[in-house]
Amino acid sequence: MSGATQKSNYWIGFRAGLPFLLVMIPFGLLFGVVATEAGFTTVQTIAFSSVVFAGAAQFAALQLMADNTPVLIVVATALAVNLRMAMYSASLAVWLGEAPLWKRALIAYLNVDQSYAVSMNRYEDEPDLTLSQRIAFFFGAVTPVCPMWIIATALGIWVGDAIPSWMALDFAVPICFLAIIAPMMRTLAHMVSAVTSIILALLFAGLPYNLGLLIAAACAMMVGAQIEVWIRKKAAK
Amino acid sequence: MTDTYIWTIIIVSGIGTYLIRFSFLGLIGGKNLPDWALRHLRYTAVAVLPGLVAPLVLWPPATNGEVDPARLTAALVTFGVGLATRNVIAAIVLGGATFFGMTWLMGAY
Numbered sequence: 001m002s003g004a005t006q007k008s009n010y011w012i013g014f015r016a017g018l019p020f021l022l023v024m025i026p027f028g029l030l031f032g033v034v035a036t037e038a039g040f041t042t043v044q045t046i047a048f049s050s051v052v053f054a055g056a057a058q059f060a061a062l063q064l065m066a067d068n069t070p071v072l073i074v075v076a077t078a079l080a081v082n083l084r085m086a087m088y089s090a091s092l093a094v095w096l097g098e099a100p101l102w103k104r105a106l107i108a109y110l111n112v113d114q115s116y117a118v119s120m121n122r123y124e125d126e127p128d129l130t131l132s133q134r135i136a137f138f139f140g141a142v143t144p145v146c147p148m149w150i151i152a153t154a155l156g157i158w159v160g161d162a163i164p165s166w167m168a169l170d171f172a173v174p175i176c177f178l179a180i181i182a183p184m185m186r187t188l189a190h191m192v193s194a195v196t197s198i199i200l201a202l203l204f205a206g207l208p209y210n211l212g213l214l215i216a217a218a219c220a221m222m223v224g225a226q227i228e229v230w231i232r233k234k235a236a237k
Numbered sequence: 238m239t240d241t242y243i244w245t246i247i248i249v250s251g252i253g254t255y256l257i258r259f260s261f262l263g264l265i266g267g268k269n270l271p272d273w274a275l276r277h278l279r280y281t282a283v284a285v286l287p288g289l290v291a292p293l294v295l296w297p298p299a300t301n302g303e304v305d306p307a308r309l310t311a312a313l314v315t316f317g318v319g320l321a322t323r324n325v326i327a328a329i330v331l332g333g334a335t336f337f338g339m340t341w342l343m344g345a346y
Binding site: 052182185195198200219222 | 238240242243244245246247248249250251253254255257258259260261262263273275276277278279280281282283284285286287288289290291292293294295296297298299308311312315316317318319320323324325326328329332333336340
C-alpha cells in the first residue's frame, strides 16, 4: 500500500518538475556554447555542469573568468550566487531531516531552485505526507530536470559552432538572467535590494578583480534584510 | 585561461556549492538557524545577480562598452515582462524579439 502511494508521489513530483525543462534546456545549451567559446574543453564544460550543478553560478564564474579574474574572486562570487541554497537546505531540513544520511547527501546535490520550489509547495500544501512520500516527490521532481541540465550542456558544446554570429549569443546570458531575476521581486525589500546591487555594481565597476560585484552584493543583501525588518516593524504598529 | 585555472575553479566552487547545499540538511537541521541569518540569506540571489547583469546590459563587451539601444531596450522589456507575468519563458521570448526587432530597425542587417 505504502509502496503504491510512494510511486504515485514520485510521478506527481515528476509532472511538477516537467515544465522547468523549458528553461533548463535552453539555459544548459547556452552554457555549453558559451563555455566552449571561452576556451573550455568538452570535458571541462561537462565537468563544470555536473560538479557545480548550478546554472547562475556557472555563468557568473564564466563571465569573470573571461576577464582573467583571480581564482579567489571567481569562487567567492560563484559561492555568493549559491548562498541562497543554504536557505533551501535549512527549509528542506525541516521536512526531510529525518531521512538517512545517504539520502540527504543525494538530496543536497540535487537541491536546485526548481526542485526546491516545487517540493516546498507540496510539503506545505500536504503536511500529512509521510517522510518516504516526501522523498519520493522530491526525487520525482528532479528526475526530468537534473539529468537534462548536463545533457543540454553537452548538446550546446556540439551545436555551438552552428550558431551564426548575428544571433548575438553574448546577450542571451543577460536576457536569461533578467528573466530569472524578475519573478524573484516578491516584495519591496527584494526590489530595493536588487536596485542597490545594480547601482553599487555600476559605481564600483572600475575596481580591480571584479571586487565591485562582491561589495555591491554584500551591501544589497544587508539592505534587503534591513528593509524587511522595517516593514515588519511598521506593520506591527 | 590555463587548465589549472579552469580546474581549480570547477573543483573548489563545486565543493563549496555542495557544502552550502548539504549544510543544514546534513548537519544542523533547519530549526536552529537564527532569524537574522535566514533573513539575509533570503536576499542573496537578488543581491548578486542584478549587479552581475547591470554592466553587461549598460556597457556590453560586444559593442566595446558603448551603450546599445537595442540591448538596453531588450533588457528592460525582458525584466518588465518577467515582473508582470512571472513567466520566465515569456520574458525571454519577448526580450529576444525586442532585441532582434530593434537591431533590424536600426539597420544592422
